[in-house]
Amino acid sequence: AQTVTQSQPEMSVQEAETVTLSCTYDTSESDYYLFWYKQPPSRQMILVIRQEAYKQQNATENRFSVNFQKAAKSFSLKISDSQLGDAAMYFCAYRSPGNQFYFGTGTSLTVIP
Amino acid sequence: DAGITQSPRHKVTETGTPVTLRCHQTENHRYMYWYRQDPGHGLRLIHYSYGVKDTDKGEVSDGYSVSRSKTEDFLLTLESATSSQTSVYFCAIKEDRSNQPQHFGDGTRLSIL
Numbered sequence: 407a408q409t410v411t412q413s414q415p416e417m418s419v420q421e422a423e424t425v426t427l428s429c430t431y432d433t434s435e436s437d438y439y440l441f442w443y444k445q446p447p448s449r450q451m452i453l454v455i456r457q458e459a460y461k462q463q464n465a466t467e468n469r470f471s472v473n474f475q476k477a478a479k480s481f482s483l484k485i486s487d488s489q490l491g492d493a494a495m496y497f498c499a500y501r502s503p504g505n506q507f508y509f510g511t512g513t514s515l516t517v518i519p
Numbered sequence: 520d521a522g523i524t525q526s527p528r529h530k531v532t533e534t535g536t537p538v539t540l541r542c543h544q545t546e547n548h549r550y551m552y553w554y555r556q557d558p559g560h561g562l563r564l565i566h567y568s569y570g571v572k573d574t575d576k577g578e579v580s581d582g583y584s585v586s587r588s589k590t591e592d593f594l595l596t597l598e599s600a601t602s603s604q605t606s607v608y609f610c611a612i613k614e615d616r617s618n619q620p621q622h623f624g625d626g627t628r629l630s631i632l
Contacts, residue, residue, distance in 0.1 A: 412561075441620050451562075451609065451623035458618060497561055499621075505550055505569065505613065506577070507621060509562040 408433050410500050412510035419488045420518050426473075427483045427513045429498030436460075439501040440474065440481045445512075446494040454496070457481065485515075493517045522546050525610050525624040533632055538597040540627050542610030544590075550613040551593040552621065553577075553585060555606040562609065568593055600631045 409432045419425035431440070442454040457465045457474050464472050469489075473482045485492055498510040522545030532538055542551060550569055554562040554577075564577030566585040574585050582604060584596045597604055607628050611621040 410561075439618065439620075449607070449626050451611075453620045453622075456618070456620055499562075501620075506564065506567065507552065507611075508564070509554075511559060511561040 408500055408502060408506075408508045410498055410508050410510040412496075412498055412513050414513045415511070416514045416516070418516040418518055419485070421488055421490060423488055424484060424486045425488055425515065427485075427496050427498075427515070429481045429483070429510055431479050431481065431498070431500045431508075433479065433500065433502070435503055437503050440472075441499040441501065441507075442470070442472070442481075442483045443497045443499060443509075444492075444494045445497065446491075451497075455483065488517050490517050490519065523610060523612055523622060523624040525608075525627050527627060528625065529628045531630045531632065532600055534602055535599050538600050538629065538631075540595045540608055540610075540629070542593045542595070542612075542624060544593075544612045546612060546614070546622075547590055548612040548614045549590075550615070550621075551587065552611040552613070553583075553593065553595045554609045554611065555579065555604075556609060556626070557606050565595065565608075602631050605629060605631045 411430045438459045440457045444452045455467045469486045495512045500508045524543045552567040553565040563579045568574045568587040610624040613621045
């Protein structure tokens, strides 16, 4: 089975600052997708950003960007200009070519006013 | 928002009783998934479906069965519930295009006493 590791159970950031959440994964595949999901206290799972493994360019979505290092199997999420609404649990996910998804254990992000 | 409805949203039951959770979609997506979410474990795949009557096991399938007799419905059954199956259960759907993410339902909180 594939594994996804998020080594930071908890992180905190000052409002308006930048924070980076780490994710590593293990796979022998070359064609796959990676995702970051956000889960606020409401429990909803919200897609933040996605990355196709065949694309070298790092994905960006407004204040959210990734640092995708395919050889190192690393997929970190950078949140710029952090806002109070960014406080949530963040999950990294790997999608296999067979459309199975594997999730990390999550990082709880606190935003300090 | 993706049209996914999970029912019930909350359920409390006793050990040894059968339990069925329902996931209903209005998107006509091919793929449907059941996950459980537990503290320290993130989301773990129980079963998934890639079409009507086509299902496969995930990493934590023991004690669970599924059925998909219609595109729109994916049922998760606990034949004889145990306290270790107390969890929050999420359904997710995904369309066939390879670059698409999963979209999640709002979750079902299941407590087994």
